[in-house]
Amino acid sequence: MLKFELLRTEGAARRGRMTLHHGVVDTPMFMPVGTYGTVKGVLPQSLLDMDAQIILGNTFHLWLRPGLEVIGQFGGLHRFEGWPRPMLTDSGGFQVWSLGGADGKGRKISEQGVKFASPVNGDKLFLTPELSMQIQTVLNSDIVMQLDECTPYQSAGMLTSEAQARRSMELSLRWAQRSLDEFRRLGNPNALFGIVQGGMFEHLREASAAALAAMDLPGYAIGGVSVGEPKPEMQRIMAHTPAHLPAHKPRYLMGVGTPEDLIEGVARGIDLFDCVMPTRNARNGHLFTRFGDLRIRNARYRSDERPIDPRCGCMACRGFSRAYLHHLDRCGEMLGPMLASIHNLHYYLDLMREVRNALDAGGFAAMAARFAADRAAGVD
């Protein structure tokens, strides 16, 4: 099930509410990534404390470990990982694509599906749209993604041509139909999203969006961005594609991005985002704040008694100083990435909360301008 209410708009930006089997998601919303059934380094209780409404799981990883037999025994991912709220799973396609390497030699794509070797034990595996639906049905995620082919920005040093991007996009459309057929055959009660592809070509993106819209899916994603293209290219696609998707259905920009990307995405009409950046950067001591980013490893924080961000209300900022986090990082203590991950995720979720409040009050444009000025100011 999925019910989407569009509550308010400001320009292209949208304030909405999505009701899923496991609960309600206010949009625009950022989804923390829980690849292997855990948002790295964060207790589920901490995610609830920061009011994360929906998290992501990676079909590819969970299929390999612990495997479907175990997750099936638990009736799905929710009980297995102890997460009571909505969950989205990707299709596995992007991970298989990433496995391939720059030259794509690590996997073989055919009309039928993708052949590749398991990075865990070398087993030969074959992922098809049907299998992806079967896996995601066992995972029982609230939002299921179609299997798609992620069109690369370049391959072996050559930019993807219009002909290549078209072939790839058309394959993804046929896989969307097969995904939908299998999803229905399985009687999956959750919501299947289609994924717009088309590379850096606007007319291909439009064709993809139109064909997917005709399938009347409950939601749509924009894929094939944040795949190595220069930022202006991503921004061009972000500016172009959302308007070609049905207005009354949620729109999800996959794998994006920085805080600035999120604000720009909202301005262009995106409702959902996911990215490993807050947690991955946290583990490298890269902290996001309202006034720019802060590298906790920097010697200037050695004796800094202030919290990461004095205006932040997260557990890390309520109880600990930059000096303490600097010390933990220097000693390689686990508590360092634990607190940094809490802070970064809280920052992303809080930013989206601020966006929603601004949209509710009709003040998103002003909020976005303030955001840009604050971020440019730099950390004190």
Added chain:
Amino acid sequence: MLKFELLRTEGAARRGRMTLHHGVVDTPMFMPVGTYGTVKGVLPQSLLDMDAQIILGNTFHLWLRPGLEVIGQFGGLHRFEGWPRPMLTDSGGFQVWSLGGADGKGRKISEQGVKFASPVNGDKLFLTPELSMQIQTVLNSDIVMQLDECTPYQSAGMLTSEAQARRSMELSLRWAQRSLDEFRRLGNPNALFGIVQGGMFEHLREASAAALAAMDLPGYAIGGVSVGEPKPEMQRIMAHTPAHLPAHKPRYLMGVGTPEDLIEGVARGIDLFDCVMPTRNARNGHLFTRFGDLRIRNARYRSDERPIDPRCGCMACRGFSRAYLHHLDRCGEMLGPMLASIHNLHYYLDLMREVRNALDAGGFAAMAARFAADRAAGVD
């Protein structure tokens, strides 16, 4: 300050209450170890949730990183690491001793103190009783330990002789007096504990205890156990020494041990314990339970839907299965050691709670017998 009330006894076992500058500690009590100003992998909030009443910090490590300048700026360790309750710091002596290696070549002990090279940057350092007091005064821990020489069980393959153990014990006594003199000179308002040494020789332990008792310190520790000796040797010292310490002062058995060791220690009249075992073992997938220990890595837990211990009330057992913890371990996910550390510490603290309740009710002997039978039963 330290006030110790002996509330009740059962045989040699003691139920007490210790009031320190930062709060009250019910005894017998286990103290989680927070070497570098953090109990590895555990949020301070989780320690409060499991009602840890006192934690330990390592003077040696904190002296090297972040150093006294930083901790001094925070007015001590409590504010630096965000821990509001009592804290005990060791003297640094045991770590310097550990640095030396089996042959002791890594450090040089003289009457004045210990010379060694910093394992962080190679700096030549010289730890004296006076310096240890100065460092611990900056740390502002509630319980300060004297600098002692930890007498090894054996050295270069030879058991420590009576003459060697005597020389070492007498040096520790002189260092106790110097520690006390400096502690007073500094006007440190906290509580200084002396450390009984004497190796595996009862008469040396008695001489050490008597000389320390004459100094009228507010508490006493038994050191130089859990230093590589066979378990029966440790048990012999544990059975012998406590009775030679003043009855109305707290007794702390340093660096011990397994759950069985703790119960035996209580039976012998020990009030305080510390050990890295619950957290270190947790990081290796070794979990403690009422019915014996459990290695979560074992393939038999792959699809086990039960919590680590169905009768345990910790956060890990309330929300997660053995199968999930097995999966986290297999994937090298941080959440694995995080949940395992919470469980193991909760187990240790809960065991001590059970001990205190039994002592309150005059049923410690029965409780200890039940404990031994349960632990021997093995995990289902």
